[in-house]
Amino acid sequence: MPSISIKGKSMPESPIRKLVPYAEKAKKRGIRVIHLNIGQPDIKTPQIALDAVKNNNIEVLSYSRTEGSDAYREKIAAYYSKKHIHVNAEQIIVTTGGSEALSFAMGSIADEGDEIIIPEPFYANYNGFATATGVNVVPVVSNIENNFALPPIEEFEKLITSKTKGILICNPGNPTGYLYSKEEIQKLAKIVKKHDLFLIADEVYREFTYDGREHYSILQEKGLEDHAIIVDSVSKRYSMCGARIGCLVSKNKEIIQTALKFAQARLSPPTYAQIASEAALATPQSYFDDVKTEYVSRRNILIDELSKINGVTVAKPQGAFYCIAQLPIQDADHFAQWLLDDFHIDDETVMVAPAAGFYATNGLGKNQIRIAYVLDKGSLKRAVRILGEALNVYPEG
Structure with a gap:
């Protein structure tokens, strides 16, 4: 056999x-x-998104552009601007869910046997994506006793080797619900700049922060332009898990150019789901x-x-x-x-x-x-x- x-x-x-x-x-x-x-x-799911699919007049369900439609990416950029994240459409690649965005990010920054440091516990599929791309996950432990706060930076520094390519966080966190503060993001920014690493942030749950706390994106932090990669998705934001639309965002041109090659290999993100996701961006506050x-x-x-x-x-x-x-x-x-x-x-x-x-x-x-x-x-x-x-x-x- x-x-x-x-x-x-x-x-x-x-x-x-x-x-x-x-x-x-x-x-x-x-x-x-x-x-x-x-x-x-x-x-x-916002009715505006469902209606956009029901009422379209498509006669040929064709491929979209590999990086996603121009109209959708322009509107994503406008959405980010409202969140004080200033990017343009060329810095966004639409993906088949946030999962694909994360796979593209790992594939773009790391070779087989390279390492990415992740505070644990973390979204379980990070283990799967790492296995699929040949990347080794190096965990840094956070604890339930202190509500899974960011571990001390010294703990990250102990784990950095010549194989380390980046740090990955989920903010707010799945499975912990922990929200990293601006100060914690700045600590991570300092360490990735010091050691010339990438900082990947899974920001899928950006809209859901509680008790007066606000989300601070890694792309709001000045000086991280060459280091920061955002993974995002419409799945939870608009209760559209089945749409399977996400995106990868970075101001690093080489990251976008490299991720685009991975995206070309899978042709394009789904057309109907992009239509729904574009319409969903008009959802009222x-x-x-x-x-x-x-x-x-x-x-x-x-x-x-x-x-x-x-x-x-x-x-x-x-x-x-x-x-x-x-x-x-x-x-x-x-x-x-x-x-x-x-x-x-x-x-x-x-x-x-x-x-x-x-x-x-x-x-x-x-x-x-x-x-x-x-x-x-x-x-x-x-x-x-x-x-x-x-x-x-x-x-x-």
Whole structure:
């Protein structure tokens, strides 16, 4: 029998999706599964985006430009300008989701065996993208005890070698909900300039910051023009996960020219999804204000209810719509599967994402889960009640 590649065997499973077969079996048994595992918002997509697809007069569904349509990129640049990020259309490449933008960024800055430093826990698919591109993830640990704040810069400096090509952050963070301050961004800027590295920021959740805090982009920081690469997406901003439209943004001409070659290899981003995404840019600010208010309310209920469970430690998110909860168990993977296989209350159970998959350091996160608070408040309350009751009777706690 032909052999599978070493890279294929090394590709990690998604902690977000790997338990789907168990959830499907539970549903076939008549169990309602409350999905806390995936960041699929229940917020309605702006109607203006849906109507743009329904009402277009396209007769031939053709390729778009490799870098995305001129009209869409001009409007993205205008959107960034409102966020005090001053770029032009030529500094933007439209991608098939933020995932492709990140893959292009890794491929553009690093060769096989090179290293990228990432504060952990981090978005689980960073491990997958790194494996696919042959990049080694070098983790720097942040801790639930201090709400997953940026580790001391000295910890980053200890890890920098001749193989280090960049630092990658998610701001606000998935899975932690941590929002990096302007001062923390400036500390990162100082270290990447000192060691001549790239700073990649996944800013997909830019719109979702709470408690009066504001997002500070790496492209707002002067002097980072040659170092900064932004990864972005419409998926969460407009509740358009299925559109699969993102972008890579940089003022470094060589980065854009190099990423464009990767983009040419996949031809072009999807045409209909660009139409929807371009229209979505006209969404009024009131939409985001309402969404933020709703997420703050959901976050507060979730954190308050989790904090009532004996033995549970939870970090309070400052942005995005995720949190990490540390449970009084040994193995969150086993617990998550047990919830789907063997536990329910009134024919309801909960699906969570085991957090070990959001770490690169072996053994970390084994007793943690990531929760996405993208459901209505009633569902969140029921879900936490189920988790609490489950922990009381879980046989391997």
